[in-house]
Amino acid sequence: MDLGQLAVKKAMKLGADEAEVYILRKKITDVMFASEIESFKTVDSRGLGIRVAKGKQIGLHATSILTETEVGRAVEKAVKIAEVTPEDPNWNSLNDKFGKTSVKGNYDDSLKNLDYDKIIDKVIGGINRATENGRKVKVTRGALTINDSEVSVTNNYYDTQTYYGSYITTYMMTKAVEGGESTGAESLQVRYWKDLNYDKIADYAAEQALMYVKAKPIDSVKLPVIMRNKFSAFLFGFMLGSNINSENIQKGRSTFAAKLNTQIADERITVIDDGTMPNGVRTRAFDSEGHPTQKTTILEKGVLKNFIYDSYRAKKENVKSSGNARRNFNTLPVPSTNNFIFKPGTTSLEDMIKDTKKGLFIERTIGEWLSRPSSGEMNATVTHGYLIENGELSKAVKNVIIAGNFFEIIKDKIDTIGSDLSNNGHMYSPAIKISEMTIAGK
Amino acid sequence: MSNFKETLNQLEPEKIIDKALKLGASYADVRYQHFSNEEIRVENKSLEEYKSLDFGGLGIRVVVNGAVGFASTSDFSKDSVNNSINAALKLAKSFESEKGNFAETKTIKFDEKVSIKTDPISVSPKEKVELLMETNKAAWISDQIKNVITIMGSSVDNRFFISSQGTQTLVQVPTIGLIQIAVAVENGKMDTTYHGHGACSGYEFTKKYDWNDFSVDLSELALRSVKASSPPPGTYPVVVDPRLVGILVHEAFGHAAEADLVFTGTSTLKDRLGEELANEQVSIIDEGTSKGGYYIPVDDEGTPKGKTVIMDKGVLKAYIHDRNSANVLAVSPTGNSRAQDFENQPLVRMTNTYIDNGDYKFDELLEGIKEGVYIKNKGSGGGQVEVGMGTFTFNGGESFMIRNGELAEPVRGVIISGAILDTLKTVDAVGNDLKISTSYFGGCGKGGQAAKVGFGGPHIRVQEMTVGGR
Numbered sequence: 044m045d046l047g048q049l050a051v052k053k054a055m056k057l058g059a060d061e062a063e064v065y066i067l068r069k070k071i072t073d074v075m076f077a078s079e080i081e082s083f084k085t086v087d088s089r090g091l092g093i094r095v096a097k098g099k100q101i102g103l104h105a106t107s108i109l110t111e112t113e114v115g116r117a118v119e120k121a122v123k124i125a126e127v128t129p130e131d132p133n134w135n136s137l138n139d140k141f142g143k144t145s146v147k148g149n150y151d152d153s154l155k156n157l158d159y160d161k162i163i164d165k166v167i168g169g170i171n172r173a174t175e176n177g178r179k180v181k182v183t184r185g186a187l188t189i190n191d192s193e194v195s196v197t198n199n200y201y202d203t204q205t206y207y208g209s210y211i212t213t214y215m216m217t218k219a220v221e222g223g224e225s226t227g228a229e230s231l232q233v234r235y236w237k238d239l240n241y242d243k244i245a246d247y248a249a250e251q252a253l254m255y256v257k258a259k260p261i262d263s264v265k266l267p268v269i270m271r272n273k274f275s276a277f278l279f280g281f282m283l284g285s286n287i288n289s290e291n292i293q294k295g296r297s298t299f300a301a302k303l304n305t306q307i308a309d310e311r312i313t314v315i316d317d318g319t320m321p322n323g324v325r326t327r328a329f330d331s332e333g334h335p336t337q338k339t340t341i342l343e344k345g346v347l348k349n350f351i352y353d354s355y356r357a358k359k360e361n362v363k364s365s366g367n368a369r370r371n372f373n374t375l376p377v378p379s380t381n382n383f384i385f386k387p388g389t390t391s392l393e394d395m396i397k398d399t400k401k402g403l404f405i406e407r408t409i410g411e412w413l414s415r416p417s418s419g420e421m422n423a424t425v426t427h428g429y430l431i432e433n434g435e436l437s438k439a440v441k442n443v444i445i446a447g448n449f450f451e452i453i454k455d456k457i458d459t460i461g462s463d464l465s466n467n468g469h470m471y472s473p474a475i476k477i478s479e480m481t482i483a484g485k
Numbered sequence: 486m487s488n489f490k491e492t493l494n495q496l497e498p499e500k501i502i503d504k505a506l507k508l509g510a511s512y513a514d515v516r517y518q519h520f521s522n523e524e525i526r527v528e529n530k531s532l533e534e535y536k537s538l539d540f541g542g543l544g545i546r547v548v549v550n551g552a553v554g555f556a557s558t559s560d561f562s563k564d565s566v567n568n569s570i571n572a573a574l575k576l577a578k579s580f581e582s583e584k585g586n587f588a589e590t591k592t593i594k595f596d597e598k599v600s601i602k603t604d605p606i607s608v609s610p611k612e613k614v615e616l617l618m619e620t621n622k623a624a625w626i627s628d629q630i631k632n633v634i635t636i637m638g639s640s641v642d643n644r645f646f647i648s649s650q651g652t653q654t655l656v657q658v659p660t661i662g663l664i665q666i667a668v669a670v671e672n673g674k675m676d677t678t679y680h681g682h683g684a685c686s687g688y689e690f691t692k693k694y695d696w697n698d699f700s701v702d703l704s705e706l707a708l709r710s711v712k713a714s715s716p717p718p719g720t721y722p723v724v725v726d727p728r729l730v731g732i733l734v735h736e737a738f739g740h741a742a743e744a745d746l747v748f749t750g751t752s753t754l755k756d757r758l759g760e761e762l763a764n765e766q767v768s769i770i771d772e773g774t775s776k777g778g779y780y781i782p783v784d785d786e787g788t789p790k791g792k793t794v795i796m797d798k799g800v801l802k803a804y805i806h807d808r809n810s811a812n813v814l815a816v817s818p819t820g821n822s823r824a825q826d827f828e829n830q831p832l833v834r835m836t837n838t839y840i841d842n843g844d845y846k847f848d849e850l851l852e853g854i855k856e857g858v859y860i861k862n863k864g865s866g867g868g869q870v871e872v873g874m875g876t877f878t879f880n881g882g883e884s885f886m887i888r889n890g891e892l893a894e895p896v897r898g899v900i901i902s903g904a905i906l907d908t909l910k911t912v913d914a915v916g917n918d919l920k921i922s923t924s925y926f927g928g929c930g931k932g933g934q935a936a937k938v939g940f941g942g943p944h945i946r947v948q949e950m951t952v953g954g955r
Contacts (some may be wrong), residue, residue, distance in 0.1 A: 056752035072827075075932065081584050083576040084555035086828045087565065090540075103536040113539075120537065127610040128535045159579040183751040183873060186932065218750050218873050226751075226873035260951075263718050294528065294669065295631050365591040373538045409869040410878035410900070417668070418675040422953065424878035424902045442876055444718070444902050445758030445804045483718030483902075483953035 046109060047197030050093055050118050055199055057122045059095040061137045061474045063198040065331060066091045066109070067372045070191040072159075074166050078182050090372030097125040099134040105373035135358035138368070141201035142295065146336070147374045148322035151235045154191050162187065169241030173217055180227065184217035189236075196333040198211055206328045209234055215244050217252040225258065226426075227251030228407065230273075232324050232468055237337040244329070251406065255427055267402035267458060268480045269395055269431070270474050272465040275383070278411055278421065282382045282449040282472030283314060285416030287341050287349070289356040296417045299347060308345035308453040311388060311460055315340050316351055318366050318381035318442040322483045325381045325469040329366070332376050336366040341383075344452075385472035388444035388460030393473045395459050397434040403482065404429040404436060405445070409484035419449040447480040487520050487645045492541070496561060498647045501545060501570060506649055508574050511548035514583065516785060517543045518827040522640035522925075523606055527617040529633060530625075535610065545569050548585030549577035549806050550681030557829045578859040586744050587808035588818050592650055594678070598657030605661055608688050613637060616691060617663075618622025623700040624667055629711070630704050632668035638925040639688070640938075644785070652787035653836035658780045660937065662925030665700060668899050669707035675856055676711040676897060677755075678703060680883065683924020685780045706864050706883055713897040716886065716952055719813040721857045723901070723950045724850045727920040728862035729881065731940030734769055735838045735929065736870040737877035737905045742771075742795045742803075743821070743833040743931075744810030746872055753875040756799060761799050763909040765837045768841040769796040771805055773820060777921040778939025782794040783820065784829040790820030796836075807833045825934035832932050837923070839937035843915025850946045857887040858952055859900055875905040900953040908947060916943035 044052070045062040045093055054062035064424055067309050102124030106117040136376060166187055168297040190210040214230035229247040256430040268279065291297040299307075316334025329335050332354055340348045352360075353368035353376050360410060368381035408423035428440040447456070461474035475478040498515040505513035517821070519541035524677045526534040542559030543566075554577030556569040577585075605613070615633045624633040639661040646654045662683030669676050680703050684690045693742035725733065746752040754762075773781040773790030781790050786808050794802050805821030810833060823834035851859070864882030872875075921941030931939045 068760055072938075075759050077751075078578040080552075080582055082553050082555065082830055084557070085572045085576060085829055086556070087558040087560060087569065088828055089559055101535070103534070104538070106539045107542055108539070109560070124610060129614065131532065137845065159576055159667050163580045181750045183749040184932075185747075188933075211883070216751070216873065220750070224753055224874050228872065247538070370785055373536065375541070376535065409871050409876065410880075410902075411865075411898070413867050413869075413878075414676060414882050417677065420898065420899055424869075424876065424900075426874060426876050433876075437507065441874065442902060442904060442951065444878070444901075445953065445955055483763060483951060485722065485951075 045196055045203050046114060046202045050114050051199050053118045053199055054093060054095045054117060054122055057119065059097055059122050059125065061199050063137050063332070064091060065370060065372055066195040066403045072162065072189040072244050074187045075160060076182070076185050078170060080163060083256065085413040087308050091117065092372040093121045095125045096134060096137065097122070097123045098439040099132065099323055100125045100128050101134060102128060103266040103375055108245065110478065133359050137198050137200065137352035138334050138364065139200050139205055140364070141333040141378055142335040143204065143328035143335065144319050144335040146319050146326050146328050149234055149326045150207045154189060154209055157236060164239060164447035165239065166210055169215060169245045173215065178249045178253060179220050180217045180252045181220050183216050183218045185213065187213040187359040188267060196331065198333065201333060203447040204329055204333050206329060210324060211239055211386045212235060213244065214241065215248045217248045219252045222256035225255040227254050232325065232466065234322055251427065255441065258441035259431060261440055261482065261483045264463040264482050264483055265479050267399060267476060267478050269399065269402060269404045269474060269476045271463065272463050273467040274405055275470035276410060276465065276467040278414070279384045279385055279472055279475070280380065280421070281412065282416045283422060284383055287351055288378050289352045289379050291352045292350055293356060293359060304346050305347060306345050307347045307398065308342055309313050309457040310345040311457065312345050312453060313386040314341050315341040316367065316380050317384060320382045323382035324466065330368040332368040334364045334366045334368060336381060339365045339465045351378045351380060358360045372409045380469065384468050385465040387462050387473040389462050390459050392461055395461055395476050396431055396436065399431045400433060404431055407457060421445045421449045443467060444481050444483040446483070447477065452477050463470045489831065490641065493517055493645055496543065501566065501671045502647065502649050505545065505547045505570050505574065508570065510549055510574060512548040512587070512645065512649055514546050515543060516827050517645040519643045520640060520826065521606065522638060525613055525617055526634065526636045528622045530618065530622055532614055533542045535763045538545050540826065541580060542827045546549045547571045547573045547577050548829060549574060551585045552577045552580055552582040557828045571839060571943070574754060584809050584834045586812050588811035590808060592652050592656065592789065593789065595783050597656040597782055599659055599685050601659050605687040605688040613796050616696065617803045620696040623697045624665065624704045626701055626704045627708055629669050629671050629708060630667060631670045634666040637663045644784060646787050648787055652781045652910060656783060656800065658685055659687055660923070660925040661688065661694060663691070664926050665703050667704050667707040671711045674711055676707060678707040678710055681924060681926060683922065685923060687857045709865060709895055710883065711866050713862065714900045715856055716896045718856055718953045720949055721952050722854045722946065722948050722953065723857055723925040724859045724887065724944060724946050726861040726944055727918065727942050728922065729860060729879065730840055730942030730945050731921070732750050732862065733879060734840050734942055735835060736868055738909065739771070739835045739838045739869060740872045740874065741905060742805055744804040744806045744814070745833045746815065747763040747804055750809060751873045756950060757801050760801055761803050762906060762911050763796060763799040765794060765799040766843045767799050767909065767912055767917040768794065769838070770841055771795055771821070771835055771838045773836045775837045775921050775939065777923065777941065779937045781925040783826045783835040786822040788818045788820040788822065789834055793819045805833060805835065807831060807840055823936050825936055829934050831932060834936050835938055837921055838941035839919065839921050839940060840915060840945065841918045842917050845916045847918065847944055850916055851887055851892065852890045852945055854887045854890055858896065858899060859885045859887050859892055861903060877904070877905060878902040899904045902951045902953065908950065912945055913947040917941045918946060
């Protein structure tokens, strides 16, 4: 009997009616660097969360110590919590559909044989690359993190299910050493060590710092805006992802419930949530409750088609889970997007810029996550933008605030959808041109 | 989880240090941590979540030839601990570096905790759920209130540190906090407001507030806010309230004073020591133990954290340091080496950072402003800074236009943005109502690590701030 099954058995013995155990074992290898390697670490991270139901009373306890004694204590604690909490009238049952979807490209076997030296060589290669070709920049901060994870889910209805996943993330930040306070940055998230291309990252981060040494705010104005793919991936993924999340819909934090099967967006927009996409950074055989993952159409030619669910929220509405439960070992599962993909169009970024008489190209912002999905209010402070004049990038722009309403934008203000699909974490999008946004500047 | 000191004794941290030294380390330290917490969330008058956590483990840091290697585990078996020691050494030997050259510090023995009257975890779950239910129920003062979330969190953080240089510290810090989020809707417009209180305290903290009033007050703010409109975008003189000043000085200035960011060239404060960067009314302090703040008597390298004057009367006086950065500048470490937890290495971090008191009364700050904005934190929050460029952006909460030296109509959705050094220069008046706070909720993020901090300040006036609306 494995640890998960032991814990479930103990919970049932202590009087729980249902029990579920989630175990995460993760090996993290992490290098932090600036113009040289600063630190190097390895973490053997582990955690177990046990959720129990006694009738409709729910409790959760978690621990990072995976000995039988400690897990036994954790189970006792979870049951004790469940015994004293008020009933959840909406509770139906734990996930009662376990299973695995066949998925590809989510685990890199080669990590097992990856020496520390090879990791260091790769990072140093990236640092050196940034300053090649006489570029007047300095690498100011960066990190490479390799996660090698094993996730197991067990509940009282099913035996333990396990999947493995690798996830490699890196970022590099640079600064121009003369001409002005200007920075550059680039990041990448991949599944495979071989896909980690430091030359590309270093080139982008270094060139960006050089491009913006003369950046200045512009006057307050309304302009068309082109968002770089990684920026639109985050912003559109965040704004749309929140609104199609069943948790937000059921709680009145999204107004989308009444809009199902209606045209809420431009008919050129199609968005899918796909837990099965080959090499996708959130591809997995089953979700955090053991439910198989799937591909769910969210927007089809601008028509709102589906929402995302875990089993609790699905049962509340008497529909099926979409395999979107996500949790850490110490939290309850909540619905969360898997690979969230805004389908690309056919226009290259180059042509989008060429076709713009006057506008703002936005590469990077801060504070974009302070936008409010429920009301659609979208804001960001542009740190790296370029004024477009007569089809060409003309002046570097920084320190202006952009604002617009997401619902209006996807319906009436989409000018062009680019072809250059890229990902920002698990959110995928091409560059997008919006016909008008408000810009607060000087 | 088992008793902290019992587990610690079984781990025999001195032997871990000895072993690391025998295997070739010139320095080694061990951190053992046990963090436990509990979070209860009530939404729309029903209990949504009741969860708790025991998070414990150890981190081993070694220096070989000036390079730092680090490994951590929460598996305390002999094999696993040995694997971690070996891994830390192997990592340190795999690259060249001088980050492991540390400034001298005094060897200290330190064992202290924040005393509390009532451990929140020992209070009956029923009592805690009832408090949250009552607070949540009080918020429903109008049909226009559509969603109310109330969350209470509490934790106890035990941190043990021992180094091969003989320093040994043990610190126990409790935190608690209660926050509420209220959503109001009117004519299809929706506004979300947020507020909360917190402290390094036990459950007795909850008796200090009238949570009914707190709840009603936040809902009233949500109702006012949803009716208000945004200020026209542009540049204004603004008056900023203590909480937002605290966040601003932490994010927009404090990070730039972190010595590691100065050395890498990230910070706009590089090579600026001794320069006058702000009006002489502005002094900025980082202090380990200050009233209302988080309790950090000693950092995660065993260095006592006293009071660091970063800016004195407008002049940049010091950076904040860990032992390595202090060594580079040949100064004393300031006790600012802090790790999120045992799985992370310490970084240069702030503790309680604030603008010190000035002379102005609130009304005097408004004087002379023809058209401006009074920006409060209450009702909102959140912000971000690009340290390399010195650009910051923050969400304001409840805000008011200032017209002819007086507060006028409320405005909503205020977003401020600016460049740190430019903005500091236009701070022309500092109030005398310093307030510092901390909470279970929130904190500071750097290099992927979160840390508990305190922030604050008095009201200040800034002559030029970019203001955008939603």
